[in-house]
Amino acid sequence: MALKETYVSSRPSIAAGPIRRARMMVPWMSRAPWLLVVGLVLLGLGAGWAISSWPEHVPWGIFALLVVVGGLFLEPRHLVIVYVALFATMAVVGAALGERKGATFGTELVTLATMLLMIWLAHARAQVGVVGVSGESMLVDMRDRLRAQGELPELPPDWSAEVALESAYGDSFAGDFVVAGRSTDGTTLEIALVDVSGKGRQAGTRSLLLSGALGGLLGEMSERGFLHAANNHLLRLRWPEGFATAVHVAINLETGVFSIGYAGHPAAAQFAAGSGRWRMLSGGRGPLLGVIEHADYPREVGTLRRGDALVLYSDGVIEARDKTLVDGIDRMLGRAESFVTKGFEGLAQRLCDHAMAGHGDDRAVVTIWRR
Incomplete structure (x- = not known):
């Protein structure tokens, strides 16, 4: 079964009975x-x-x-x-x-x-x-914690957002993850979509460690300081394959003004209801996380008006060995176009299901739209 970040498993009530008592016997037997x-x-x-x-x-x-x-x-x-x-x-x-x-x-x-x-x-x-079986239980708990990091906070009535994440070959762990948070005063929504090097279970442990760190940075750093802090964190870890790509967006939920920055990540797509067109937000480009010290991560500023939408995605959505990136972007926007008239609900999962990479790579999509 493919991994879906919009779902966080809940433990059934039976776990408090015989099953839980059986699991509690494991530490006793080890002693x-x-x-x-x-x-x-x-x-x-x-x-x-x-x-x-x-x-x-x-x-x-x-x-x-x-x-x-x-x-x-x-x-x-x-x-x-x-x-x-x-x-x-x-x-x-x-x-x-x-x-x-x-x-x-x-x-x-x-x-x-x-x-x-x-x-x-x-x-x-x-x-x-x-x-x-405590090792397997630990892995399940780690997976659930990784999923919970990507849960989106509650938004005002005129705002909506969705997250869809599919792991390579249906593994339980993925190299793509999402962290999201809302400021204490409720006016700002911050979302970061991160793609760790590797895919599937090979990148799962690194995703778990990094998601916890970036989740702690979210909201504690300024908009312009988030990617800088994330880059410094990866440099300190000194992983052999420690690089990652990321896109970070901060949206003012009152005015719709947003700023977006990239760390070696594909450009986000914005739909403007006024013109009825999609455009790629190609500004705010910065290098990969964990590669260059003192790297610069500029930001691009825009506005989401009523009827507008923003799509963040990982490279698995648009990349394929026998296709160019332009072909992948065109295909993605073509599928997104069919949602313009009926609303953007379900678009994130649709783009994951029909990604250029198929089931051979991790795919992640975040959609945000304003009614």
């Missing part, structure tokens, strides 16, 4: 691993006794369940002890039963392969200091 080790070894011995007593009714598969449970909740050093005990039990019981229990050798090979796989997974989790 008392030997209890689980002893328990699994005893269960393995019990399984071996059951198979030897009723070989025709108790399957070898009972050991597979113990292998998986141990792999989910034990560290590698404890896991090896459990697996040695389980495999030894299987070998002894299999040798004692002989031909009375079929498929013994094949089952032992499959069980051994499963054990090796679970040890590899446990080792990968141990490197980040998590056990059980």
